[in-house]
Amino acid sequence: MDNKALAELLFPDVTETREQTEARFPERQLPEGACVTRIGPSPTGFVHLGNLYNAIIAERIAHQSGGVFYLRIEDTDNKREVEGAVETLINAMDYFGVRFDEGATAEGDNGAYGPYRQRQRRDIYHVFAKWLVEQGLAYPCFMTAEELDAIREQQTAAKENPGIYGRYAEKSRSLTLEEIKQNIAEDKPWVLRYKAEMTDEYIEVKDAVRGAVKMPRNSMDFVLLKSDGIPTYHFAHVVDDHLMHSTHVIRGEEWLSSLPMHVELFGKLGWEQPVYCHTATLMKIDEENGGKRKLSKRKDPELALSYYQQEGISRDVVWEFLLTLLNSNYEEWRLANPGVSYLEFPYTLEKMSISGALVDLDKLRDISKEVICAMQPEKVYDEWYGWCSEYNREFADLLSKYKDRTLAALNVGKGGKKPRKDIETWKQACDFMSFYYDETFTVADDMNEQADEETRKQFFAKYLETYDHADDSQAWFEKVRAITAELGFAVKPKDFKKYPDSYKGSIVHITNMLRIALTGRANAPDIHEVSHVLGEDIVRARLGRWA
């Protein structure tokens, strides 16, 4: 076979040599030790928690080393592509504070190694495809889907490994130049296959987290270019990560088994392999059978990044959460460095866990309270307002109308050493804080459980009579106690527990009445503090209804 002639026949439009193409993607000028990483999502419109997980690793590795982090859109499968998916992805990454130095943007490209959308790099792949054909390392295959299905059936029946290799590749491999010319003249669709060697050798690849991984060397004639001339993931990955000079390839462990193909291509093209880092899959407990399983797009809403956006889970919270999963020493570091940005944490691949972690929403909730509690009220306000303006416009209006009151409310219970931890998510915050605004204030809890109507009227009348908005918390509580005793309620809850028949109730009932009247609920923060956030007029108005 005349490989040169075959290459010309298959790629008549390719005029550039591989040297010329490579010269257009020169070495990056970076300081010693700088890492170049990327994420390569496919634009399906669905952004995974796993996407962010890998993005965070890649971003940290690059930026901690003074390197480059870029975005490449892997859109080689046009069947899966969804309109507007690139924008969705960029928005999601932006929401979670992942910033790219170069790569695809909503408008186009930013950077010297583009295009950053694989479909637009078709000509580049063809240069290397042509070279592989010239070297006798690739050949066209005209087999139809039906023929491939038949082969697979035959292989399954014979308990052989499925795929195109060995004698199953004979038919296409043995085509003469004349036959190929004929097929092409007839416009028969073809794919370009890698011409693998039949071998039982093993390869060993160093994975940055897993250590040495041993696998059988590739002996499959896998597809390099599909019939539309677009490369498969495998070919595109090798060409792009070489030309764009990625030093580290961070991706999910589902790629581990195709690693031999990639190693094969890097070897044959004479390129240096990047450092591979195959991350563990995020898992979840299956409610049906109690087993550990992969997060599934259909059954698990918390898999979608949009879930975290819709719930209003703060960017910082998601980072903290993922970092605790990513590096086992993160929590320890956080404890030793409270108040420091997570960006200061020295992230290392060595500390990465290799077994699949379970997404534990309990843990997320705990981290969430912790993180938001530690935020300055101004920051809480800004982030919360930002979320509301996208997901709850009415509340956003309230927040801007009552900005000062909201800031004061966010300070409630923040004075001492043990600050309150009320807020978990922005969505929940709207609910939790609703009693501070007349527009959203409702009485949710029943006051009948606290005392009968007669006592209630007496209490509120007396309370308002002696109420002095200027009282400090001590003086205020003394008055509450006085009224409590006067009404025949136990001032000490323990007394009531001991002698329930001697009292009409305890101070707990009294304060609960106050709380319900003031906030609409029996469980709420400190009455005295809340009163001062609301102001005297509102306090008198809300309590007056009951007197």
Added chain:
RNA sequence: GGCUGCAUCGUCUAAUGGUGAGGAUAUAAGAUUCUCAAUCUUAUGAUAUGGGUUCAAGUCCCAUUGCGGUCACCA
């Protein structure tokens, strides 16, 4: 099925081959002279199984089991 990755409390994990297997979270009980959110005490709770190597194994080796991945003109 072939190939392959992983395996410590429910969950996330720590432990140069050598301490009573430690922490966090969750759960339960108690404390905090007003609820709740917290906070503090305490408790429950793990090296998947079976062999080997070694004075000594959670740690090294082998097998079994379990869970995952992959075997497309999908990524």
